[in-house]
Amino acid sequence: MDARDVKALHDSMRKYGIPGTLEPVDPARRAGAWRVVDPDDGRDVTGDVVARVAALDRHRPTRGFVIPR
Numbered sequence: 001m002d003a004r005d006v007k008a009l010h011d012s013m014r015k016y017g018i019p020g021t022l023e024p025v026d027p028a029r030r031a032g033a034w035r036v037v038d039p040d041d042g043r044d045v046t047g048d049v050v051a052r053v054a055a056l057d058r059h060r061p062t063r064g065f066v067i068p069r
Contacts, residue, residue: 001046003031012053020049 001009006022013020013036020036036049 001034001050003034006034009036009050009053012057013049016053016056018049018052020045 003024010022012018013022019039021039022034022036024030025033025035035044036046037043038045
């Protein structure tokens with residue numbers, strides 16, 4: 001994942017309540033590769049988070065009405 005994808009992934013993580021911290025792989029090169037780090041133990045969970053967001057995005061309704069209560 002590169003810097004162009006970070007905002008979209010961050011927005012999706014917030015929307016679905018997925019925990020994680022986005023950070024550049026190399027802090028000196030913020031335009032390069034980024035990763036998602038587990039806030040509890042600091043391990044790289046990028047693949048899991050990207051897969052989870054993709055699965056949740058696929059299940060959004062494609063048409064219909066939203067009626068607020």
